[in-house]
Amino acid sequence: MTEAQPEGAKRKGGAKKAPPRFSREQADVRRSMLIEAAARCLSVGGIGAFTIDRICKEAGVSRGLINHHFESLDGLLVEVYKSSLYASVNNQIAEAKRRRAETSDWPPEAALAALVQSNFAPEYFSRENLLIWLSLWGEIAVNPRLKEAHRELYDAYRAELAEDIAAVAVQRDKQVDAPALARNFIALVDGLWLEWCLDESVVTPQAAEAAGFEMLEAQVGPLRDS
Amino acid sequence: MTEAQPEGAKRKGGAKKAPPRFSREQADVRRSMLIEAAARCLSVGGIGAFTIDRICKEAGVSRGLINHHFESLDGLLVEVYKSSLYASVNNQIAEAKRRRAETSDWPPEAALAALVQSNFAPEYFSRENLLIWLSLWGEIAVNPRLKEAHRELYDAYRAELAEDIAAVAVQRDKQVDAPALARNFIALVDGLWLEWCLDESVVTPQAAEAAGFEMLEAQVGPLRDS
DNA sequence: TCTCTTGTTGAACGACCGTACAACAAGAGA
DNA sequence: TCTCTTGTTGTACGGTCGTTCAACAAGAGA
Structure with a gap:
């Protein structure tokens, strides 16, 4: 899933380009998405499920994004x-x-x-x-x-x-x-x-x-x- | 602190033996000690402080003892x-x-x-x-x-x-x-x-x-x- | 004093944690 | 179409986690 799809993507003869691998969002929008995903994790598994891995998976984004939009995981928790x-x-x-x-x-x-x-x-x-x-x-x-x-x-x-x-x-x-x-x-x-x-x-x-x-x-x- | 004390301990000419490195307790007594130490950790730092390291340190015993007296850390939590x-x-x-x-x-x-x-x-x-x-x-x-x-x-x-x-x-x-x-x-x-x-x-x-x-x-x- | 039981130790292991960061690419503007 | 900004990715790292287990030794009984 994380692998780049080689066939069809870089093909010159094809008509279409490869679909975007992700979509860019405004900072406010992405922050809200992460806060909601984090709240969902918290409500299901308690503080023990409040981890970078699970929240990012729940939000459908990569691991690095939380530290890009929040100062730390604790910062997200406060939000x-x-x-x-x-x-x-x-x-x-x-x-x-x-x-x-x-x-x-x-x-x-x-x-x-x-x-x-x-x-x-x-x-x-x-x-x-x-x-x-x-x-x-x-x-x-x-x-x-x-x-x-x-x-x-x-x-x-x-x-x-x-x-x-x-x-x-x-x-x-x-x-x-x-x-x-x-x-x-x-x-x-x-x-x-x-x-x-x-x-x-x-x-x-x-x-x-x-x-x-x-x-x-x-x-x-x-x-x-x- | 964890180091064995070489001087004075193994000395043959001395009058006294080295003091015991630990004291053995009945299983029930040790279990109660661990439960109390665990409760202290929990009350001070919440579930985040409920770890093997901190509980054993609080109880003054070594890391392996919890898993000897309880089936797991969760078992201790239930107790x-x-x-x-x-x-x-x-x-x-x-x-x-x-x-x-x-x-x-x-x-x-x-x-x-x-x-x-x-x-x-x-x-x-x-x-x-x-x-x-x-x-x-x-x-x-x-x-x-x-x-x-x-x-x-x-x-x-x-x-x-x-x-x-x-x-x-x-x-x-x-x-x-x-x-x-x-x-x-x-x-x-x-x-x-x-x-x-x-x-x-x-x-x-x-x-x-x-x-x-x-x-x-x-x-x-x-x-x-x- | 010696033997044996077993409570205790502490190192080793793999798994998972949060963070940092260099590379990438989406998409707006020129 | 090209350039540039910047949101996004994913790996790498050091640290901490829970668990395992072979070795140790305290202390009761013979």
Whole structure:
């Protein structure tokens, strides 16, 4: 496969030239391809499968390309982590803000309910990302740069959630420690997701969603219809 | 250090023989030493530090000893995981049972409160074990043998917790889904512990304990004094 | 003191790791 | 069509990995 194909390629009498052996991509495009391939390796085999050989094979490129586009393999790992963090947390915040901006006449409980439900959508509440998040957490605990990124993103998400909680509480004249409740809610979601990933017989995504709503409703009253 | 010491060792005229180059241990003792050293490596450097060289150096033995006492490095990893699982989960269950057996005249809420509090004791609610648990969870997701061990232990712990919850609920004439509440409580504890490990500014162990009690008290009534 | 069992050692091996780098060629612009 | 830029390739290298195994020696029993 790596061998140059001699027959037909250099032939003068033939009509066609040999097909290109590879295609050139813009640096940004290739970087994204490598980050996605690396994330796939990480999610399937954990950090043990995060090697130059496997990632390049997964991306369909040669061994030298990672060190051309990234300072090192660790640099790629950091990019994968950043990408995962932004993809999950930032997206949820952006969606919440968009909902509130587009439909400013929504009742506060509708915005909060939508934000709660998004946590349990298959896109986020997915077993696929377990190994990525486990190694990501392990790296956050060790790498100050990632710790800072994690702190900022989670603070932003927690603040967004607390804001939505407070809006409901204020309207209903309830005394609620919104930041603490938001923090506990996130912990509950993470814990339930983890339990579900490790043993799917313990809890279903539906039961997890119900538990999440129950925690909030115990303090701010009903959030769901019916 | 690895060099044999020629002077003084083989000397015939001297009074003393050379000191032993190593000490022989019973297989069980040596296995435990290796498991503990391996756990130390894992907790400090994550799965990346789980290598023959580092573990043997940590244990103060030669490179060949791991493969003598364990079928492979993976076999040692499984033993470390089993040891961690049993040490944390089984201990809590045993303590709970012992409390109930020794002091059968305790009110049910005292037993439940003690079980709740044990989760937040420094022994368990410790940042030291983060990297061990992250890699352990990653292995549980992949290794059927460990998945089974995890399921059994967590089922037992959840059942113990649910039993204590139900005892309080029955005495107080409250309708409670004890198994679901126990499952949610464990998820909350795991989630808060994780948040605390990753960013200690988010929550303190005291606040985490308060959140745990609040979740239970919302359904079964007061559990703490005052 | 001697013998024997067996826990322990440490070198050797092949496999795989991440990185560096010289050669190559794709494709845009002249 | 030709030139030049630069994305891409693939080999080579030193280091580390897990495993094997022949030799060694600690220490109990005779």
